Amino acid sequence: MSENPFSLWVYLSQSPLLWLTVTLLTYAVADAVSLATHRHALANPVFHSMWIIGAFLLLTGTSYTTYFEGAQFVHFLLGPATVALAVPLYENRKAALAAILPMLAALAVGSATAIGSVVLLAEAAGLPRTVVLSLAPKSVTAAVAMGISESLHADPSLTAVAVILTGIMGAMIVTPLMNRLGTRDLRARGFAVGIAAHGIGTARAFQVDAVAGVFASIAMSLNALVTSLLVPLAATLLAR
Amino acid sequence: MIASLSLILLCQLAGEVFVRGLALPMPGPVVGLVLLLLLLLARDRFAVLALGPLQGGGVENASRGLLAHLSLLFVPAGVGVVQRLDLIAAHGIAIVIVLLVSVVVTLLATVATFLFASRLLARGRSAR
Numbered sequence: 001m002s003e004n005p006f007s008l009w010v011y012l013s014q015s016p017l018l019w020l021t022v023t024l025l026t027y028a029v030a031d032a033v034s035l036a037t038h039r040h041a042l043a044n045p046v047f048h049s050m051w052i053i054g055a056f057l058l059l060t061g062t063s064y065t066t067y068f069e070g071a072q073f074v075h076f077l078l079g080p081a082t083v084a085l086a087v088p089l090y091e092n093r094k095a096a097l098a099a100i101l102p103m104l105a106a107l108a109v110g111s112a113t114a115i116g117s118v119v120l121l122a123e124a125a126g127l128p129r130t131v132v133l134s135l136a137p138k139s140v141t142a143a144v145a146m147g148i149s150e151s152l153h154a155d156p157s158l159t160a161v162a163v164i165l166t167g168i169m170g171a172m173i174v175t176p177l178m179n180r181l182g183t184r185d186l187r188a189r190g191f192a193v194g195i196a197a198h199g200i201g202t203a204r205a206f207q208v209d210a211v212a213g214v215f216a217s218i219a220m221s222l223n224a225l226v227t228s229l230l231v232p233l234a235a236t237l238l239a240r
Numbered sequence: 241m242i243a244s245l246s247l248i249l250l251c252q253l254a255g256e257v258f259v260r261g262l263a264l265p266m267p268g269p270v271v272g273l274v275l276l277l278l279l280l281l282a283r284d285r286f287a288v289l290a291l292g293p294l295q296g297g298g299v300e301n302a303s304r305g306l307l308a309h310l311s312l313l314f315v316p317a318g319v320g321v322v323q324r325l326d327l328i329a330a331h332g333i334a335i336v337i338v339l340l341v342s343v344v345v346t347l348l349a350t351v352a353t354f355l356f357a358s359r360l361l362a363r364g365r366s367a368r
Binding site for chain 1: 248249255266268272273275281334336338341347354
């Protein structure tokens with residue numbers, strides 16, 4: 001036993017081991033609760049893990065940089081996991097091919113709505129132009145959205161925050177919203193959440209159903225491309 | 241397992257090189273996804289390709305393992321948001337409401353278009 005328990009904390013709080021353990025443990029509990037509630041929309045494991053860990057960091061006065069030293073091992077896997085989405089897509093290729101036209105139509109309308117609605121609403125709310133531009137790419141994956149935001153001289157960190165918030169909201173809203181509408185087509189539900197809420201929405205879709213997940217991952221991938229073309233266009237229209 | 245993970249990383253690496261090299265506005269891993277999909281399809285057509293991780297469900301199992309907890313992978317980035325809530329607070333609750341309404345509108349517009357187009361298509365097919 002160390003003479004001063006505080007020195008043990010000082011050592012551990014600086015090591016990746018502690019923060020990797022905290023990340024996995026918190027998620028394991030959040031995921032168990034999510035499973036126990038039959039994947040209830042409000043028991044979203046990403047949402048609950050992030051605020052619990054975030055509060056813990058605030059309470060212990062730990063910087064995000066220190067936390068990320070440990071959490072980066074988990075974060076790194078996002079790239080390989082995106083590549084791995086090829087496998088469920090491959091296994092459901094017939095369903096995907098059969099729906100190619102509805103997907104393209106929904107992609108065009110969905111992508112334009114995602115950008116148009118946020119730009120119009122933010123303008124109506126009287127938010128400053130830099131903020132409006134930072135919010136515009138919020139429906140695509142963080143890396144791409146931040147790149148778009150940077151190219152428009154907006155605020156990439158605000159964009160990252162908007163992207164994550166959008167993802168969480170989309171993932172938590174989609175199931176109750178679609179149930180209320182009575183939409184049983186899991187392809188349409190998955191595709192919508194992939195367009196509106198990128199990877200976090202796709203993760204939610206996979207929790208519900210494999211086919212929904214496949215359609216969400218197609219939507220997410222295509223939307224990254226379309227949004228990076230449409231947002232600069234919207235920015236030019238705004239500047240006039 | 242190691243060979244399968246290597247193949248996945250190799251696809252991602254090739255995707256990153258492709259995207260950076262051509263300065264394309266899309267994520268490298270998405271190009272990696274397309275590459276792995278093409279490899280899986282090519283394997284079904286050309287028996288010579290069915291070796292290493294591309295046979296006996298190697299890369300398939302590794303991918304399923306990676307995707308089993310896709311939600312977990314978003315936690316580190318999510319925690320970053322909790323630390324930067326000051327950015328949101330600076331502009332008030334308006335931002336949160338704008339994002340919320342936009343998400344709902346986007347979900348509705350996308351799902352409606354998808355259903356409309358697939359019904360139109362089904363009707364066109366049955367009419368023929």
